[in-house]
Amino acid sequence: MVLWGKFKDLEKTKSFPKTVVESLPFIRGSTIIVAYANYYPHFKRHSNGSISGFYADVLKAAQTYLGVHFEYIPSVDGHWGSLLENGSYNGMVGMVERREVDMALPEISYTYDRSSISDYPFALNKERQQILVQNTFTQNSLDLWTYMDPYSWWFWYTTLAMMTLATTLAHLFQWVEKQGPGSEWMQDLIYVMIGIGITTMPKCTSSRIFFFWCALLGYVFVASYTSVLSASLIVKRFQVPYADLSDLANQDMDFSFLIRDGSAAHTFYRKAQAGTIANKLWKRSKLFKSVNEGIQEVMNSRDIVMQAAVGDFQYLEEYPCEVYAMPWNAMTDLAGLILQKNSPYTQTFKELFLLLEQSGQLDHLRIKWKLSVIKRVEECDKDDRSLGFSKCVTAFLVVPLGVVLALVMVVIEKITMLYRTTKSLNARQQSKWP
Structure with missing residues (x-):
């Protein structure tokens, strides 16, 4: 693989960390079972069994230089993993906790609760989350005012x-x-x-x-x-409705706050102490299973507010005029892949990822898969700068209204004139009688 050619040279020159070199005989040839959820461009497993995305390239590097193989199992319920009432986890985090798999990915947020049941070898990304609302500007709306x-x-x-x-x-x-x-x-x-x-x-x-x-x-x-x-x-104008998360939580209006079911945000809001901003939002919360489902709800109602990761913004490319992302972060997490607690692979992967980071290859992959770019759908790709009928409807209504009123006045004047003329003639005729 040309992309990772420089690491072959590093291995030959003993530039690999000592722990990695010593662990190679132990893990080489091992099969690591990976729980995954499709989350492109971070990771996607295609129907033919091939994989693509940022994490796919990272695993290909590990496969090449550690000599391991990966077997992929989809998330048991489609969730990343939130803490349940009984103290266990669902989703991929739960699969790691129950030791059904060795590893889980992609973009699993590193939290204090999850650290007690899993190992974090290395934070590969920062997961930013923002608030999505219905775009109150619609291209074809009629506004008489x-x-x-x-x-x-x-x-x-x-x-x-x-x-x-x-x-x-x-x-x-x-x-x-x-x-x-x-x-x-x-x-x-x-x-x-x-x-x-x-x-x-x-x-x-x-x-x-x-x-x-x-x-x-x-x-x-x-x-x-x-x-x-x-x-x-x-010119399209959009008034940002909420200054920050506190402003959103203290709104008097009735709205629903959408949170992804089984996510780290789900656990964070659910465990929030009473009276806090997070607890206020939890009281208004409503869970969604897929990003597309959540965005559809936001598009259909102005009273729906959704928290989503920046990585989910790929879905907004289909709806550039209907959904708007707040220009501030609601939450920022360190994210990466997780391993079983006290896994024998943890130190090896930690030092391998550290080497990839120091050599600039992780940055290269972040740029390749556009993970370092904060994508906000603020501009409408279908925005037509020409003035259509919908924007000038008032002028079209005023002109015919004026014409109608003018015709009404003409008719009234004619009727009045005819009445006065008839009355005058009748008066003259009556005056001629002896």
Whole structure:
């Protein structure tokens, strides 16, 4: 194998740790039984019996240089392993505890409870877990209030109040004009108040200043409204609903917190002390068996929150527009493979993995299988930056509504005019009778 060629040279030059070299005659030719769960890209066993993923490459290295063979058995119940009420474990951790297998993988979180029944030879990765929620931005959603977004509601309330005030002043001005002689002082007062100095200032300086100010203010409003509206229509925005795990636990709303059944997180939340953040979330918890099942629940309800490992984010590639990952870690664990408690293989694998780490080969594999990249599905791969009907539906509704109202007004005017004409003709005809 070319990938591990450099380790052959290390073995020839006695660069392997002494413990590994001394243990080679003992373990060479041994068959190590491995409990596994498919968790790509960490590990996957295909239908033809071949394996792939980060842990597969690590085991291939061990097979080559330690001369061991591996036999794979799937997890008895599909779980990684959580602590049960009777003190035993289910899943792959339980299989190791009962000594049904020698080893279990992949990405088994190293916890204090598990350390009492298994050996941790070496932490191969950091397992980050984040919170997944339904993406409240949906590409095809209809929002009739989109055109109100550029300004706050207080701005619209103020604008409506100013329009009402201006209309009232206009009616007041017309009423004053109709008062006839003796009301000139009232007319002059209103002229000065609204800045139209027709009688008091023939040059209309105040009128020009007033209308110039109104035009400038209107231009600023229109420009700002247009720019903000364009941004709100074209650029996708997402408001992060929870600042951290504490903020999530203290929410007043009713929601379900999804935790993977049989995981280390399952045990952590279940054993949390009363009153703690973890205990508050446990009271809202709901278990899911497969990541795909959990994501489907998150997609279907805004009241579902899910904790998932970053390694599970591969499933989100199928739903880039429907699910959002919080930009903070809910939990970070050291993870790797585990062996039976006091296993004769523990020290050998520990020093072999340490050698792979120091030589940079584990980092090479993390990059190869993209384990060092924190994948967050924040951008919608299907995001269309063009303005579709769904985003401009308000404009399409306002125009026909205006046309309909205009037609209604025309009909009313015609009916009113016809009624007045008929009434006038009837009055004339009646006046002609002797």
